[in-house]
Amino acid sequence: MSSIVCSILGRNSIVLTILSPVILIFSLPPKYPIVRPDLKLECEWMDEELISYVDVKLADVCNENLGIGVLFFCCEMIAEIVKSKACEWTEICLDNAVYKLKNNLTGGELLRRVAESSAQSQEYLFQSGCYDCEVCFENKTGRQCILFMPCRHIFCRECVSAFFLEILNSQEVRTLSCLAAECKSSASQQTVLDLVGQEQFERYERLLLDRALARMDDVVPCPRKICQKPVLISNSCGMCGYSFCVQCFRAYHGVDGCHFNNADKKQLITKWNTAGEEERIQMARRFGGVRNLQKLIDAMLSERWIDENSKSCPRCRIRIEKTDGCNKMQCSKCGAMFCWLCDCLLDRNNPYGHFSAEGGNCANRLFDGMIAFEIGDAADFEVGWEDVIDDENDKNMGGWKLEAMRFALLVTFPVASFWFFNQPSLFKVFMKNFMVPDNREGDAALLQFKEELRARRRKREYETLLREELAYEEARRLSGNS
Structure with a gap:
């Protein structure tokens, strides 16, 4: 169904492709068709002037065709009038609609009713046709197909249902949408419910809620197994009163950083790299949101990379990375010269003597590891x-x-x-x-x-x-x- 929007002038409006139906209510007298039938027009969007104009035209049709059935001619006349008027209209104002005044409705209520009637008419026309599914390429009736909006891609219910169930049964958590490539049209909640059933639909809503909560940096689950309720980050859990750290989930430690040993860091990184989408959402909720968890993992990966690819200066202990050159290193901070192979300090007057000393572990190894000579x-x-x-x-x-x-x-x-x-x-x-x-x-x-x-x-x-x-x-x- 099309959505109602507010215009620049502050008035609600909606764009429709199909108008809500015009209803012709008739009563046939005993002497019909010699006597004209009693006709009454009912329409949600017509004003009094247009209804009066149609009534006059219907009376003319009945008077001109006495003695024969006129209901078909009346319907044709109404269709012609609506089509001719529709070509002239750029918009329809519902302020003076007869249906609104008769039923004592507000403008917003009538607008929603017109939109619902239009959607029902559009659905009826869709179900009356036949379409080719873009997945299995079988021709099926509209009742056996799903129309995605606003892209208007059509797929059969069997293919869409199988696709949705496969996503829900996998580790991927995302909004169920159109099957067409790179299409962003989302399936309505009613469509998902009809296709996957109540149990899977509840699981789908729960996963979407968990994903939304995981993206909120100020929401975390309480670490107590008997609680597990999402709470805003504060001094304590609002449900049970437990005070905890939102990252390490140990007792609250104030401004002191969380303490992770090497085994915990390795386990956390491995678990994150092998986890599916749903498991990552749970991890993110535990560590205070995706951003906080990503920061923590990036910091751990940086520490591991620094440990594997750099060494500490033997004098000032600053971390130094070697990108190229020989194994005689000089610290850019304190100026100390040292051997990259054994980390020992070198004599500033003769730093290369360390690599020519006979019997030493680094003898003749000044250029060991230089990629340029391979x-x-x-x-x-x-x-x-x-x-x-x-x-x-x-x-x-x-x-x-x-x-x-x-x-x-x-x-x-x-x-x-x-x-x-x-x-x-x-x-x-x-x-x-x-x-x-x-x-x-x-x-x-x-x-x-x-x-x-x-x-x-x-x-x-x-x-x-x-x-x-x-x-x-x-x-x-x-x-x-x-």
Whole structure:
């Protein structure tokens, strides 16, 4: 049914697609149709002027058709008058409606009655038709279908009932609405009751109430099992007088923060991540609303992330995160230098000596864990060397020296560590995965290396050619058999 709204002028109004019916009350005399019947018009929205006009037209029809049945002609005349007048009207004022004055109704009461009559007429027309369900695609009568408003999507009652029951039996809690994709039209309470039954309807209303209460930050349930009534946040429960904290549900502890041990935090986060919609609503009610619970979980997740991804400065204890670089760290707050691996303070005059001390746990581990040097495997660099082989200018530019210079660009930082920190062991660690000959072996090693690459290329080309020949022979054999 359309909703009644208040206009700018302060008057109630409503938009209708179907007017409430016009009722023709007649009484047939014994000598009918020689004698005209007694006719009386009744309509909720017609004023006295329009009713008088229709009465005159009905009298003319009866006088012109004496001797034959006139009821059909009278109905046709009323329909024509209403249609012609409806084209002229932009609005209908009910202040002077005869039905209102006769039954001593207020304007608001008459407006609601007109809206109800219009809805009943619209429902009657809908039930009289046949429609295709947009889910099962079966053609059914209007009595077997549900019309959602205001979207006017139509589905059969069986499909809608199955859809609603599936939602109610699942963990999802939301308003039951139209089945069409991305449609926001909600089902009326009467429609839900007719489709799912009294028991499921009561559960549906209870879930909606729980969801609404869970979204209220100033409402929590009393933690006592014998109570469990929703109460406004105050000093104590208004039902039983128990004073408690709305977050941890222990005895009220004033301004002191809630105390959760690590096991409680882990259990709460796990329960929240695995809970369904209904269970999350219950959790939110326990912790004083969705916002409060989300704040608490976010704080716990932040603490866990900080514990897993940062360390405390050994001097000032501030938390520090390492994003990149070597394992020699410097606190931005107190300036202390320390080892990221073992958390020990380093000598400010020689901080790198800790990583070159023989026998230490951190020896030669200055760059442990640096993602920047996890550079693929040897096959990735083999392609680069093949590109060098195809370069026709390398013979005129020193051959091996040019290639060595190009490769040196890839390992600039390890080479720098070799020269600046005088740690040749680090250089060997970085270079051990690269399949590059030692440049001290001269051009003979380079020629041998290039020859191996050419052999691998020829082998791949031969395998490719062999596969193509086999595919060609197979295709020719199949075409010959056909």
